[in-house]
Amino acid sequence: MGLASLTEWRAYLTAALTEAPGKSQSLISIQEHAAERESCHFCQLRAFSTHKDTPVSVVNALDRAVISPNFRFIDCMVLGEGVEPAEDSFRSGCSCERDGDCQFMGCHCLADLGDLESSSADEDEYQDDNYGANGHGKGKKKVYAYHSHGAKKGLLRSKMLDSKEPLYECHAGCSCSKDCPNRVVERGRTIPLQIFRTPDRGWGVHAQVAIKKGQFVDRYLGEIITSAEADRRRAASAISQRKDVYLFALDKFTNPESLDPRLKGPPLEVDGEFLSGPTRFINHSCDPNLRIFARVGDHADKHIHDLALFAIREIAAGEELTFDYVDGVTEDGAEMERGNGAHMTKCRDYIALFLIDCVFFVQMDTSPQSSSHFSSSPPSPVALTLRRHRRDEKRRLQEQYSLGRPFPSERLCGNGDCLLRCCCVYKTTGIHLPWYILIDRDESEDGVLVKDILTEFAYLVTTEVWPSIEKQSDVLLKARSMEAFVSSPPVRAAYLDFQTVCQKNDFDFSIESRLREALSSTMPQFRDLVTALDAAEQDSQRTEMLIHRHLQPQQQPGQTPSGRPQWTQESCIMRFLLTTELWRRHGEKHMRQRNWAWEEPWMVAELLSAVLLNYWLMDGEKCFAREPMRSSEQYDEAWQDWLDKYPLLEESGDERERRVTSPDLVPKPFGMIRGLDFEREIGYVGGVGTAARGPLWRDSSQRHEGDDEEEGDGGLPQH
């Protein structure tokens, strides 16, 4: 019967008693009855319109765990605050006269589909298809997603099963009948499902009947919320970033260039953690038997499209249902070939993450508190430890934000809706989580301590750019804050991004003078941009426009206006400089950023060019390792390491003195790092001109003190 808890038993008996013929409703108070129904999972499931023919049941033959009382079963999407369906005036439907006509040219619902390709073996049923014989057969057919008759009627075509194409269906606004072959998800679940207790992964789902390849199983339901609300829930969640497994972005039709503002992005998300249907209990597998598809009914509601699960192979009765939570999507939202190395790594990483997760939630679920409704016993030590762990995790994140880590919902460009990947550098979820992370090795290829190289670099650029600072403690402070900036996660991410764009466009900077040349020609433009950003400070629209224009590839001279904008070496460098500059400016009122006030645009340009060159040099000296980013927790760790390594300096004089004189914070005397004399052996201090070499770039309008020396090219080591 599927009554997995005392609550459900009680509610079921209550309902049975009151509904039994001849029994008086007054046996129990109506109010009590309503309250019981509210919290009873069985009552929620029994209220589904599909309950009679295809019930959902819950069984637990393993332990005393029950589904959390905070969870509620629903059978249709719930629209959260700020989420609206299309207005009636935008709705449309097809006016096909007969169900089968829907596969011909005139059907609005199929308007976004291509015409039928006759070569597909999967389409052979069309050969003897009687539909459309009424003269419509002369028109071209559209590719129906489903087989429309024969043994496979209602099953998704194999071609669709292998694709990530959305499914366009007829719907309530159409004139075809509910039997139209193009209404499979629309007609709802046809398989009874059972939620059962697995030995090692909490709850799972199976069907007690066999499921055919291509058969629709059910929709993933939940509360549809805005992206900002989803970020807020991620940050506030007791399960922290693992909240992601319950959130699905409705991004199938998201396109920053869309004319429909609702499709421009960021996409809405479905949160199934506390409100959902049985599919919310389906576990993840790298070799799944289900796959999730975007399904659209009324085209005006593309922004709130359905998530429909279909069987991708024959499934035996009782076999656990699974789908791949990663499903071959890369960080850029592009498709990754399923089963390839990158996909399998990401897929397994999910499982590794769950294994940690499982220790927590299996214990949480089985502990008496999860049904705290009825239990009056004190929390177990395990539950207390877990609660403390979660609380600590949450507190740690909050502390990170207060110490200068930006909120994941913030964007570099300041526009909370921006989808541009390099603007979403703080995001910790889904497609925006950085794919790799740049970690310092202990030593360079030649055995120099990497932390010394960073310290030395920061010290040298500081003394070059602010030669007039006399007090040694102030120089050290400035150098320390410079080092904090250079090592920060967003600057590392910007360098990785720079490398990726270079590689994708075959820009070869393996010879250092080439990088210097491109950097030199970018500098004047970048300096002007910094000046323009300063001037546009109060005008957020203008600022955003300036930023976006310089973060993306541009139309090249001589290109036709319709040609695709292209990257150049300069625009690629510009993107690094600008993203690092935006991070420097980010939240200027925060104490950390106040330490990064670099006064003049030429200083900003000099220093950031130095940062890029220094990364390039250190990279060539094998100072970094690239590690795949396995989870948002790993990103949290990277931020924590950085915040621990570079604590905010107190303003008070004493404290300040104490901190800067601690041995760790004092750079080694110039040129004395073991095994490396920067000046003599490398002759390089980033992009900043030394007394001997002169500045990296110059033009007549940007001369500044100490600019008299010759422009030097370096004689620097080549990679």
Ligand SMILES: C[S@@+](CC[C@H](N)C(=O)[O-])C[C@H]1O[C@@H](n2cnc3c(N)ncnc32)[C@H](O)[C@@H]1O
């Ligand atoms: C969407 S829920 C699935 C239902 C879940 N088993 C439950 O009891 O609520 C996702 C969570 O299930 C667990 N999970 C899903 N697939 C798993 C797998 N392959 N291995 C281990 N745990 C898994 C993880 O704890 C994950 O956070």
